[in-house]
Amino acid sequence: MSEDQTIEQLSPFELSLYLEQKIKDSKGSELLNAGRGNPNWTAPTPRAAFFLLGQFAVQETLTDSKDLLAKQIKPQNQRLQRFKDFLQAHPSPAATFLHQIITEQQAILGMPVDDWLTAMCDAVIGDNYPAPVRCLAPVEQPLKNYLTKELFASQSLDFDVFPVEGGTAGICYLFDTLLNTKLLQSHDRIALFLPTFAPYLEIPKLPVFNFDVVEIRAHKIQRDNGVSYEYPTTELDKLRDPRVKAAFVVNPSNPTANAMNDQNIAYIQRIVQTDRSDLMLVTDDVYGTFVPKFKSLFAALPYNTVCLYSFSKYFGATGWRVGAIAVNQENVFDELMLKLPTALVQELQQRYEAISSEQELHFIDLLVADSRDIALNHAAGLSTVAQAMIALFSLYGVLDEGREYKKEVMNICHTREKLLFDTLGIKQPLPTWDTAYYCDIDLAKWIAGRYGQDFRQYVTDKWTPTQLLVKLAETEHVMLLKTSPFGSDTWSVRISLANLATQQYKQIGQRLIHLLDSMYTEWEKQQQK
Structure with a gap:
């Protein structure tokens, strides 16, 4: 296999690592790696x-x-x-x-x-050791207060929380326990809301899961005051299929950085309440704190939804690996376990017999037990030190200074977005739902708008998105992330607005323009021959 073929097969993150290694010692302008989502601020x-x-x-x-x-x-x-x-x-x-x-x-x-x-x-x-293993007493209420205020639209909900080692651990725990409890089985049909974080597309393909995936795609909508991503009712209606056992959503999305609007949430709510009371929903709300008035699916459908949150992005705490899973005290997951066929119930009883005699077990208890392979349930739980940090992050988020911090975080993201978009000459997303943590730009559409359809056709015929990103990295020292593996358009790229100095986003736009200007000049010369 040639090097070009190998590069084409790399995942977005593998390609980013490959390019970083390839150009790290090359001379020229400073490397601007906007492919990484690690924020460059801390609290x-x-x-x-x-x-x-x-x-x-x-x-x-x-x-x-x-x-x-x-x-x-x-x-x-x-x-x-x-x-x-x-x-x-x-x-x-x-x-x-x-x-x-x-x-x-x-x-x-x-x-x-x-x-x-x-x-x-x-x-x-x-x-x-952490005790109780699910959540420490001094952490539980501060964490609940924070999630309620920031994600659940300040609704009064009765839910439990399980602090975990960041969002990545949380989603692994959720997939594993859904399988272990027989709520999902290999080859079952699930729905994924797209675009989404690439690993959410990769995990269901693993042999242990091998799920039948139904894609629910957001459409880019151009409005007078900006662009947004919305799910047409024809896409959401796929959830009415009784064979779809669970649906997974990253909200706000990665890479589009767009939160689900009220109309989409209300429509999903109606589907569940009228046709799909048995539907399991998993929502990853890590970017919710970047939206001024965010509302999680958990707030709309607490009975059917598990919510996953990580403190990593908002507090600049990726190294802490701290997050949490929230499950309503009355929930469809517990109900569905009670309705399993007798043979499967017996399998569950056998799997969890080491802890079943201690208490009436619920889905969240099984999450905790599975996180330590059941046998080590007595030593389960997130590090007490990490939980102490969660408590302080949570308390900070709901008190006065935390509200000012939120304004600063959102302001820096939107300032960077404006610099980039103004440089490229494109309209910013609709601010109501836009986190401005990432942006998802269709390069082919941008090329057509700036240089014309003929040049766009030339670029898309002669180059692949991967090849263009490699050329951008090698000649302009700018690294972006291709997002077709996220479920975005073929020529879309993700630019992180979180990890570089603010003025460098203008440079990213200028360097991208410089590359395409030079390609356009060469193309014009060829056209004149």
């Missing part, structure tokens, strides 16, 4: 609060400052007052944030402040 206040809390927690374990062996965190009188004194002695935005937390009403913490502080000190020290 300093909750992180500083984490380390400040950790410093206090260590102090609480010491009898003497010279101790090499320290005691564990135990409930003690006057700890809250000592913490207040400690914060006063360490003035900073983090201290102000922590002081605000401990002076809030108990409702925001889910437990008395003294108990919450002791439990958080124990969590940040990390000297005990």
Whole structure:
């Protein structure tokens, strides 16, 4: 197989790694890798609060400052007052944030402040296994408050949460447990909302799943005030097929960075309520916090939906690997397990017998158990230290400074998007649903608009999207991600608006134009011969 053929078969992320390695030592302009989705900002206040809390927690374990062996965190009188004194002695935005937390009403913490502080000190020290294994007590209510405010449109819902090692672990756990519980079986029919994050298209093809995939495609809609991606009712009606057991959606989408609008959500709601009360929905809402008034499918259909969220993008915390799964306390997953044929129920009883005698098991409990292959369920649960960070991220998100942080994060993304789109001469997406975290640009359509249909035809006949991206990387040192494997149009590319300096997005547009200008000049010369 030739090198060109090998490159064509690479996944978007493999191609990105290949190009980065190929041009890393080449001379020329600075490499602008807009193929990566890792944000180049962080949230300093909750992180500083984490380390400040950790410093206090260590102090609480010491009898003497010279101790090499320290005691564990135990409930003690006057700890809250000592913490207040400690914060006063360490003035900073983090201290102000922590002081605000401990002076809030108990409702925001889910437990008395003294108990919450002791439990958080124990969590940040990390000297005990997570207990309860599903979610630590000082983390649960802050996490629920955050998800309710940011994703669930502040609706009052009764749901449970399971902190996990980021969104990637969460989706793996969900696929595995849906299979282990027999709610999905190999060759079952599922629906995928497209475009979507490429691994969601790859996982169902794995031999262990081998699902029959129905594609529900969003259409790009051009409106006077911008572009949006919407699902036609003819596409959504595919969910009425009773053979479709589950549907998976990334909302807002990756790579289009577009949230599902109210009309689409309402239509799906009607389908479930009238025809498909048994439909299982899984929504990945990692980018929801970048939309001003986001509403998750979980808020519209809590009984039928599992929600997956990661803190990685919004808080610049990809290295922390922290996320959560939310499941309504009354849900279709539990109901469907009760309705399984007797033979399958017996298989489940045999699989989970090691833990079934302990409690009445629900789908979320089985998620936790499966995450540690059941036998190690007693040692399951996300690291207590990581859960402490989740609690602080969550509390920051719902308190005053967090609201200002949200404005700054959204502003930086939209500023970068405007710079890029203005340079390329194209209209920005409809702001209501646009995260501006990524943008999905159809290069063929852009070429036609800028250089004419004849040149577009020449480029698409002579080049493949992969070849053009390779040429862009080699000659202009710009790396973009092809998105046809995400379910986008053949000539669409994803540009991350999160990981480069703001002014560099103008450079990306200029370098792309420079490449196409030079190709257009050569083409014109050929036309004149």
